[in-house]
Amino acid sequence: MKKSYIVLLFTLIIPFDSLLALPPLSQSTQILERIGKQESAKDATCWTTARMMEQFYSQLPLSEEAALLKIEILKSLANQIWNEAGALRSSCRISKKDMEEVLAPYVAQVNSTFSSPEGLQARSEYARITENWRVLLSLFYQTELKEKKVLASEALELFGTSLTDITLLFLHLSSREAKAAGHREVQPEDMKQALQKLPPARESKSVLAETCPSISLAYEDLLAVTKQNVHQKISSLQSWNKRAWKSELERKRGEHDIALEFLAKVSPVPLTRKAQSYVLDAVMKAVRYISKGYYPERSNLMYEPLTLFNYHPIWDRSAQGKPLVLQSDHIFNVTQELFPRYTDIRGDVHLRLKAKHGEEKDTNILLEGTYLDALRDTTLHWWIMDTVWSEEGALPLEPLAAELLAERTSEMIGAYLQIAALGVEKDTEPLNTFDIQLRVHRFHLLSPERPEQYVAQWKEGLSSEHKLQYFKDRTSETIFSQFDCNQLSREASKKLQAGEFPDLSIQLHSGSGIAVGDLNSDGLMDLFISGTNCNRLLYNKGNFVFEDKSESLPNRSKLQSARHPLFADFNGDGSLDLLVVQSNNPSQIWFQTGDGNFRDVTEESGIQSGTGAHFAVAFDYNRDGKLDLFLGHYGEGNNPALDGKNGVLSQLYQNVGQGKFKNVTQEAQLHTTAWSLAGVSADFNGDGWNDIFLANDFGFDELFLNKG
Structure with a gap:
C-alpha cells in the first residue's frame, strides 16, 4: 500500500500512518489540534513568556518553585473538575451542561474578581497562551485518567477556556496572600493559602461503566503524543515565522544544514562549520541524556556540566529511580543540576562561571531575553528534541515538561555561544572546534547569585517571632x-x-x-x-x-x-x-x-x-x-x-x-x-x-x- 506523507519543518518527513497509531479523534488528539490551531495563528509562547505573563497579571514575580507548584495545582484542579463533571450523569459522555454546572462556582468568582475593564482585558490577553490547554493534555500522562469519561467537543472547549480564567484567578489570590505576608515573590506557601480560597471540591466520585470507552493512553501512545506535540510545536513556530523560513525551505537543503545555518546567524562570533556541528552535537547529547530519565550524580565532581556528556553519556541514579514519564519537576531538577542558571523578571538568564587560576572573581554571563527570543525563533531547540525523541529509549515527555526542556535547551545553546565568544573580537577568524572546546573546558558553571531586590524577605518574618541568635557573616x-x-x-x-x-x-x-x-x-x-x-x-x-x-x-x-x-x-x-x-x-x-x-x-x-x-x-x-x-x-x-x-x-x-x-x-x-x-x-x-x-x-x- 502506498504511504502518504506530511512535510514539516526542516523538510522533516513523517509517515502519515505513524500518526494513525493514536485513537481516531481521541481526546488527546482533540486537545493537540486545539493547541496547534491557536499557536499557528498567534506567536507560540515559550516557557519564559508564560512565566512573565503570570508575573504581570499577578503583579508579583513567582519563585521558580512556586511556578512549578502552580502547574501541579492546576493539574489537580483540572483532574478534580473532570471527575466532578463525570459524576453528574450515568452517561459515558460529559456534556457542556455538565461542565457548566461544575464550573459555575469558579465562573462566579472569576466574574466578581475581574469585573473591571482592566480585569476583562487581563482575561482576554491571558487567553492568548495555550499553557492551560497543555495542563489538560498533561492529564493523559497520569494513571488515574483511565477512570474518566469522554468530554463532548463543546464541553472540552468550555473546560479549556475556563481553566485559563481559573488560572488567572488563582494567580490573583496567590499574589494577594504574598503581599499580605510581606513577600516580594509569590512563594509556595502563598499558593497553598490561595488554594483554600477557591470553591471547595464536591463530594462525588465518577464511576466509569464497563461499556464506556476508555480515554487513557498506553505507554506507546504517550510516546506518540510526545512526538506529535514536538512536531506540532515546530510546525507552529515555522508557520508564525514564515518570512524567516521561506528562503530556507525554498533552498531544499537537509535539516542539519538548515540548523547549522541558523546557528551561524545567532552566534555572536563566526564559527567554522565543524564548530557549529560541535555545539549542536554537545547540546543534543545533553538532551539525549535527559530523555532517557538519567539523573546526574557526578556532574559536580568533574568536568564542566556542558561537556559532561562527551565523557560519560550514560549512567543512572538507579534502575529503580528512573521515571516512566518525564514530568516538569524532574526536568527542572535535572537541568538545574547540569546547567545552573537564574532567570530574572525581565526574562534574562544569568550564568556564573567559576574564576580561572589567576583571576580575582567569577565571571557573570548574561543571556538577554531578546537574544534568546531570536534564538528560539530558529526552533533549533525543538529540532534537537525532535531528533532525540525519534530515537529509541526516549521516555514519554509530559507537555509542560517539554516546554521547560525546550527552554533550557535554547539556553544551553546560547550559553555555549556566549562562553565561546568571551574575549573574542568580532572581526577575528572563525572559531574552530578546538577553540570551542578550549573555552568551554576552562569554565565551570556555578549557581548564579540572585539580585538582592528580588529575594523574598522571609527571614525577617521568622526573626520577629523567635528571639534566637542567628549566624552573621563576619x-x-x-x-x-x-x-x-x-x-x-x-x-x-x-x-x-x-x-x-x-x-x-x-x-x-x-x-x-x-x-x-x-x-x-x-x-x-x-x-x-x-x-x-x-x-x-x-x-x-x-x-x-x-x-x-x-x-x-x-x-x-x-x-x-x-x-x-x-x-x-x-x-x-x-x-x-x-x-x-x-x-x-x-x-x-x-x-x-x-x-x-x-x-x-x-x-x-x-x-x-x-x-x-x-x-x-x-x-x-x-x-x-x-x-x-x-x-x-x-x-x-x-x-x-x-x-x-x-x-x-x-x-x-x-x-x-x-x-x-x-x-x-x-x-x-x-x-x-x-x-x-x-x-x-x-x-x-x-x-x-x-x-x-x-x-x-x-x-x-x-x-x-x-x-x-
Whole structure:
C-alpha cells in the first residue's frame, strides 16, 4: 500500500500512518489540534513568556518553585473538575451542561474578581497562551485518567477556556496572600493559602461503566503524543515565522544544514562549520541524556556540566529511580543540576562561571531575553528534541515538561555561544572546534547569585517571632577574606601554560576539608584549612581574630594535593597532632612538641597512603588505648566501574606506640577497593568493639564489623 506523507519543518518527513497509531479523534488528539490551531495563528509562547505573563497579571514575580507548584495545582484542579463533571450523569459522555454546572462556582468568582475593564482585558490577553490547554493534555500522562469519561467537543472547549480564567484567578489570590505576608515573590506557601480560597471540591466520585470507552493512553501512545506535540510545536513556530523560513525551505537543503545555518546567524562570533556541528552535537547529547530519565550524580565532581556528556553519556541514579514519564519537576531538577542558571523578571538568564587560576572573581554571563527570543525563533531547540525523541529509549515527555526542556535547551545553546565568544573580537577568524572546546573546558558553571531586590524577605518574618541568635557573616572582618585557594596543582598549571590539557582527576574537583581543635589548650578552637597548594594553620586569638602560623609546619611545601586534615593525639602526650591526607602525594603527619611547635614525623611514622587517599578516621580498633588510623581511598583516574569496586585499596594502620604505625589491612581483613568519600567509626552492633562505616561513591556503602 502506498504511504502518504506530511512535510514539516526542516523538510522533516513523517509517515502519515505513524500518526494513525493514536485513537481516531481521541481526546488527546482533540486537545493537540486545539493547541496547534491557536499557536499557528498567534506567536507560540515559550516557557519564559508564560512565566512573565503570570508575573504581570499577578503583579508579583513567582519563585521558580512556586511556578512549578502552580502547574501541579492546576493539574489537580483540572483532574478534580473532570471527575466532578463525570459524576453528574450515568452517561459515558460529559456534556457542556455538565461542565457548566461544575464550573459555575469558579465562573462566579472569576466574574466578581475581574469585573473591571482592566480585569476583562487581563482575561482576554491571558487567553492568548495555550499553557492551560497543555495542563489538560498533561492529564493523559497520569494513571488515574483511565477512570474518566469522554468530554463532548463543546464541553472540552468550555473546560479549556475556563481553566485559563481559573488560572488567572488563582494567580490573583496567590499574589494577594504574598503581599499580605510581606513577600516580594509569590512563594509556595502563598499558593497553598490561595488554594483554600477557591470553591471547595464536591463530594462525588465518577464511576466509569464497563461499556464506556476508555480515554487513557498506553505507554506507546504517550510516546506518540510526545512526538506529535514536538512536531506540532515546530510546525507552529515555522508557520508564525514564515518570512524567516521561506528562503530556507525554498533552498531544499537537509535539516542539519538548515540548523547549522541558523546557528551561524545567532552566534555572536563566526564559527567554522565543524564548530557549529560541535555545539549542536554537545547540546543534543545533553538532551539525549535527559530523555532517557538519567539523573546526574557526578556532574559536580568533574568536568564542566556542558561537556559532561562527551565523557560519560550514560549512567543512572538507579534502575529503580528512573521515571516512566518525564514530568516538569524532574526536568527542572535535572537541568538545574547540569546547567545552573537564574532567570530574572525581565526574562534574562544569568550564568556564573567559576574564576580561572589567576583571576580575582567569577565571571557573570548574561543571556538577554531578546537574544534568546531570536534564538528560539530558529526552533533549533525543538529540532534537537525532535531528533532525540525519534530515537529509541526516549521516555514519554509530559507537555509542560517539554516546554521547560525546550527552554533550557535554547539556553544551553546560547550559553555555549556566549562562553565561546568571551574575549573574542568580532572581526577575528572563525572559531574552530578546538577553540570551542578550549573555552568551554576552562569554565565551570556555578549557581548564579540572585539580585538582592528580588529575594523574598522571609527571614525577617521568622526573626520577629523567635528571639534566637542567628549566624552573621563576619568573613570580611577576619583573615579568611585574604585567602584564595582557587588553585590547580603545579603540574596541571604547567600543562595549561604550555597549551596542553592536564589530566584532571575527579578528586581535583571534590573539595578539601578543615580540622578543628584546641592546639594550645587556651579554650579557643584553632583551625587547619587544606586545599590544593593552599594550606593554612590558624590559631584562634578570640573575637574573630586568627593568627596565621602556617610557616611553623616543617616541609609544608609537600602539601600539594591535601584532602582531609585531622587533629588527634596520636602519640598520647596530651597535645593534638596533625595528619593531612593527600590524594596525589604521600600523606603527611606532624607531632606537636612541648614548646608548641610541630615536628615532621612522616618518614618514621610508617604511614604510606596510596594514590587517591581521601580521608582519615582515628579510632582505637584493638582497644589498646592508642589511636589507630583508617585511611579511606577514592580511586585513580576518572573511570569508576559500574559497581564502584575498582578504586584504590583503603588502609588500616595500627598504632604500635612511639609514633609508629603498622599496616594491618590484610590481617584485619578490612579489604575494600570502593570509591570511598567519607567514613565514621562507632560500635554499631553494641559488642564493645568500634566498627567502620564507609560512604562510597558510585557503588554501595559498606559496613565493616569489628570482631576483635
